[in-house]
Amino acid sequence: MKAYNFLENHFKEISIINQISDILGWDKEVIMPIGSLSARIEQSSYLIKLAHEKICSSLINEKITEALEDMSSLNDWQKANLLEIKKIFDDYASVDNSLMREYSSLRQECEMVWRSARKNKSFIEVKPYFAKLLLAVRKIAAVKADYFKVSPYQALVNEYDSNRKVEEIDSIFSELKNFLPQFIEKVRSTQGEKPKLGGYFPIELQQQLGIEIMKDFGFDFNKGRLDTSTHPFCGGIPHDIRLTTRYDENDAFIALQGIIHETGHALYEKNLPLEYAYQPVGRNLGMAIHESQSLLTEMQIGRSDEFVEYLIPKLIKYFSVDKTKFSQDNIAKYVKYVEPSFIRVDADEVTYPLHVIMRYELEKQLIGGDLEVGDLPAAWNDYFRQTIGLTPDHDALGVLQDTHWYSGIFGYFPSYTLGAVTAAQLMNSIKKVIPEMNEQIRRGDLKPIYDWLKMNIHSKGKLFSSDQLLVNSTGESLNPRYFTEYLESKYVHG
Amino acid sequence: MKAYNFLENHFKEISIINQISDILGWDKEVIMPIGSLSARIEQSSYLIKLAHEKICSSLINEKITEALEDMSSLNDWQKANLLEIKKIFDDYASVDNSLMREYSSLRQECEMVWRSARKNKSFIEVKPYFAKLLLAVRKIAAVKADYFKVSPYQALVNEYDSNRKVEEIDSIFSELKNFLPQFIEKVRSTQGEKPKLGGYFPIELQQQLGIEIMKDFGFDFNKGRLDTSTHPFCGGIPHDIRLTTRYDENDAFIALQGIIHETGHALYEKNLPLEYAYQPVGRNLGMAIHESQSLLTEMQIGRSDEFVEYLIPKLIKYFSVDKTKFSQDNIAKYVKYVEPSFIRVDADEVTYPLHVIMRYELEKQLIGGDLEVGDLPAAWNDYFRQTIGLTPDHDALGVLQDTHWYSGIFGYFPSYTLGAVTAAQLMNSIKKVIPEMNEQIRRGDLKPIYDWLKMNIHSKGKLFSSDQLLVNSTGESLNPRYFTEYLESKYVHG
Structure with missing residues (x-):
């Protein structure tokens, strides 16, 4: 000893x-x-x-x-x-x-x-x-x-999700690449026009609403804060978790979805095993699991019909909005609207994986030496046109949009979509354990969900690999089926 | 080398x-x-x-x-x-x-x-x-x-003003103790009633005014900030100077005087020799000189009739106030009003030294073993009654008001009044070099004063002892005469 x-x-x-x-x-x-x-x-x-x-x-x-x-x-x-x-x-x-x-x-x-x-x-x-x-x-x-x-690219991936093999990522991403384009077509052919909501949302009131919602999710303001920054993030330390968001006075959902997403990260950090707060095993399991928590919170919960039902009375309480536009149908459609666009961080959850898969494939080539820097913008634009169907007018809408590569970060991008896939698998298990979950979300009673996550995911720190953690909590390894089923049920049958 | x-x-x-x-x-x-x-x-x-x-x-x-x-x-x-x-x-x-x-x-x-x-x-x-x-x-x-x-108390004083002998402090404080009580009587017998100003001062506008005034003093917001805290202070580092103040919506002067005081500290830190920013010699000369800069700024400049002339149009611009009450005479009287009170940090500049001298004498006894903790509250209250003429109703108005002793800080208190005395001596020299100073203050043109301070005090870091610095810049060692003369001219002949 x-x-x-x-x-x-x-x-x-x-x-x-x-x-x-x-x-x-x-x-x-x-x-x-x-x-x-x-x-x-x-x-x-x-x-x-x-x-x-x-x-x-x-x-x-x-x-x-x-x-x-x-x-x-x-x-x-x-x-x-x-x-x-x-x-x-x-x-x-x-x-x-x-x-x-x-x-x-x-x-x-x-x-x-x-x-x-x-x-x-x-x-x-x-x-x-x-x-x-x-x-x-x-x-x-x-x-x-x-x-x-290991391979050079695998060595980089290991920094963000240490037991995830590139071959597994290849296989999961290839399934999504097969599924998504047709699925996007299907959703877009039936979803109609994007609702126009209008309204004016003073920043101070948006902050108050954000704080109220964070508290309902279980955020502890005695050990954390909400602030403003250009790009929303969750920073700080386990005893002092500091979220940020950004505000638009013409659209309350920008700040709100940022807050809900970062609250997912925050609750993971908050519920890590405090007795190991100063030891490596007490830290989070890496970015894929971290993103699973933020995406479960933002997408699976925050953009569900049930959460919209919880949210609308609050929006009406804080802001003077046109109630006919802030109806259940309209807001549910608004937060789930699928629309190919240039900027990854603003993308809907259905097209988002395509943004990630593109970066994943390009960065594998960059690290492998199969793609050189001079050829990158053209490769980006070609790929984007082929998979998302749009051509960036300029590089700020394309290859320059994300900080990762220019900050020397490679191997991180797959975490976003591995997180989304993990979130769907976790939620599938939670629904089985808590059959009354949808009713609870409608009431803003989110404690049972986060109690399950705390017990099965958060409080485990780095005790298990991410795959072992999934086996323990959901009965199987990472399986993209739950993500595609989730999308089907939310966007086609929903 | x-x-x-x-x-x-x-x-x-x-x-x-x-x-x-x-x-x-x-x-x-x-x-x-x-x-x-x-x-x-x-x-x-x-x-x-x-x-x-x-x-x-x-x-x-x-x-x-x-x-x-x-x-x-x-x-x-x-x-x-x-x-x-x-x-x-x-x-x-x-x-x-x-x-x-x-x-x-x-x-x-x-x-x-x-x-x-x-x-x-x-x-x-x-x-x-x-x-x-x-x-x-x-x-x-x-x-x-x-x-x-050295003596034990001297050893503690050395941490805050390393070349100041306790005997010199004794001599300066004894002169002030002789001078102040009668002087306070004289001022109070002629100053009349304290003006009632009224008005409502939204915090956001107070902040904007504070920032405008800080800029006029030469504060660089590219390398510093203004924030809010329970007790105003000047923190941060030489490249990133962070002031705080506290706000009262019924009295704009509380935040404003806090801001002006801390700006004095900030300008000292800003003008320290940047080429030695990471060396001991490049740091400030200790708390007595630091307080001289804040008090010169708050008291000598910020509560002068000329500064009031500069300030009133700004107050009228930012706030809807009763202009007859916000007159030159009224505001000048308001910021110079002398009134014995319990709390040191809220005291006027004439009674303030008595608060400090009391703490100085009591802490010398505490360190010397001539006073024990159990007898401290009674000693405090007796002394306060004798010199300031008031008896605290409870310890929060008396012995518990300041954090210093309870944070283990002894030997610091004399710095406040040594700072006030130093400020008067510096200002006496500045007036000789810049005869048009009062006119400049009226216009808010404070650069010449701070250029002089930068050249003679700030930029010297710890190159000289505080007394040598005074000899170099004013021609003599610390002399309380300038302080008493300043009070005479401001409060009796002013």
């Missing part, structure tokens, strides 16, 4: 450093004046360096070896924690520190240039920075591939 | 750690939900421990010795920086780490209990915690006294 206890203490320190980084990261997006960016970069880089030094030491390596030899003395949580600690050590040890520093500075630079390139709708501006960054990412992927004996 | 350069790099790291602490400290007061206090304490304590480890090492001690032997190769800034580094090292090395940890946990505990004790107006509640904390402070003062060969 001695070596294990040493590692627990040591990783608690690292966890505190990461928590500090998370608070500074939130502050950077929500609070910090832009003129202090360089000072903030100094601070964040210092914390990254500090965590790196604490993880990558020969002492830690020795203690891990020692603790692994004495594993029989550990309970299941401790065993899983030790394996997570080893995973973190290997992940850091696999890449040379100078390469990581190069990557870190290239990604910061590229992300800054990307911001202005997107504003100027000009891929050319960011191209040389992005090309250099991609080279560094390929190098990292190659050394990790070598270290872990 | 090699040892010195090593120390510069090392203390840059420490400075980054301190900057991170400062951002977390601001966040705690302004943003953080109370439920995450324990996590924040973990984070802050970790950063304190980290800085401590980085400072207190035998390697640093060796490098300091080595650099001191090679001082002739350094320029004046580097020499002063090295001496500051030595001072920091000695300050940390003088106290045993276990005693510091005991102090740190006692002060956090006592401060928490004090908050509720003040709410409940009950000194008894906090008494045992405060007694334990005071014992730890006495121990720290004793070991520092021994290490630095």
Whole structure:
């Protein structure tokens, strides 16, 4: 136990450093004046360096070896924690520190240039920075591939969903690629016109409504906040979860759906096992499961007919709206409206997977060396035309829209759709356990759903792999059937 | 140079750690939900421990010795920086780490209990915690006294104004104690009734006015912010200065005077030498000089007749007020009104020094062992009755009003009045250099004053002692004559 206890203490320190980084990261997006960016970069880089030094030491390596030899003395949580600690050590040890520093500075630079390139709708501006960054990412992927004996792209995917094989993703995505185009046609041929709602929604009242709804979902404002930022996100730390959204005074649903989505992330973070809050095993299982929680909350619950029934009286209470337009039929149709569009983050849930699958296929080619940076905008536009049927007028509507690649993040995109597929599978199980669920949603009584999620998903931290967690809670591995069935029932039979 | 350069790099790291602490400290007061206090304490304590480890090492001690032997190769800034580094090292090395940890946990505990004790107006509640904390402070003062060969109280004062002798403070305060009571009588016998202003001041408009005025003073919102907190303060870091104030919808002057005061602090921080932003020599000279900047800004400028002339059109622009009440005479009288009261932070500038001198004398007795915790409330009330002529109804109006002692802070209080005295001396010099100053204030043209302060005070960082800085900029050491003359001219002849 001695070596294990040493590692627990040591990783608690690292966890505190990461928590500090998370608070500074939130502050950077929500609070910090832009003129202090360089000072903030100094601070964040210092914390990254500090965590790196604490993880990558020969002492830690020795203690891990020692603790692994004495594993029989550990309970299941401790065993899983030790394996997570080893995973973190290997992940850091696999890449040379100078390469990581190069990557870190290239990604910061590229992300800054990307911001202005997107504003100027000009891929050319960011191209040389992005090309250099991609080279560094390929190098990292190659050394990790070598270290872990996997393919380079798999090595990157492992950072976001550590047990998900690229072959499984291929198979799930290929099923969706077969299903979705025809399905979209079917929905669009029957759904009619998108309702025009109108109305004026003062931001302060939108905030109050958002807070009321967050509370109904179980968000604890004694340990969290709601703020405003350009892109909604869920930040902070387990004891202090900080959501953001953005507001449009002419459309209350933009802020609201952002809030509901991020509340799904927040409840996952809130319900993680607090007794392991400072240990790797107590953290979330990666982005695919995280997105499953936000999408279950936003899409499966938040855009259901039953939730609309709960929502309408609140909208009428907070805002002076035209009640004939804010009818059950109209709002239900509005929040479920399917319409191919350029921007992933604004896409409906039916076309959304196509946005993701495109990025997945393109980034696999970028990492594999089958696609070069100069050919990327054309490849994007061709693919988009073929699968979604639209051609972006300019790169800000296309290849420049997302920050991920320009921030050096590859292997993350599949998480969004794996999350949607997972959400459908979880919801299928929840409905069986709670037959009166729809009635509960109508009343805004969401506790039973989140109690189930807390017990089966949230409170497990990293005790199991995401697939094992699904087997434990739903009886089977990830299966896209539940997602397509869900879409059928909601958009065709619904 | 090699040892010195090593120390510069090392203390840059420490400075980054301190900057991170400062951002977390601001966040705690302004943003953080109370439920995450324990996590924040973990984070802050970790950063304190980290800085401590980085400072207190035998390697640093060796490098300091080595650099001191090679001082002739350094320029004046580097020499002063090295001496500051030595001072920091000695300050940390003088106290045993276990005693510091005991102090740190006692002060956090006592401060928490004090908050509720003040709410409940009950000194008894906090008494045992405060007694334990005071014992730890006495121990720290004793070991520092021994290490630095000064008296225990002097050792504590040195943390806030490192070259100010207790004997000088005694002499300055005794002059003020002789002067003020009769002076207050004189002012009060002629000033008449306090004007009643009335009016309603929406918070959002108060914020807009505050921002406009901050800009006129030279505050840079590209590198700073204005927010709200229970107690106004100036936090953040040199590149990111964050003021707070508090608002009362029935009195615009509460927020405004808070803003102007904190802007004085902010401009000092902003104008510190940026090339030494990450070195000890580039930081502020301690609390007495810091308060001189806030009081010069709030009192000497912000409550002058000329500033009132600048302010009134703005008040009329932002708020619908009764213009006959918002006249030059009325507002000037309102902001200069002298009236003994219980709460130090709300006191006028004439009675304020009496609040400070009382705390100074009591805390000297507490540290010296001449006064025990159980006798403190009675000692406070007796003293207050004798010097200010009022008896607090309960301890929240008396001994419980300030956080300092319950946070383990002793030796800080004299800074407020030393700051006021310094401000008067500086202003006396500025008036000689800028004869048209009053006319400039009327127009809101404050740049010449702050250019002088930047050149003579702010940009010098810790290059000189506070007294040397005064000699350089005003021709003499700290002299209370300028303060009493200023009061005479403003409140009797004004």
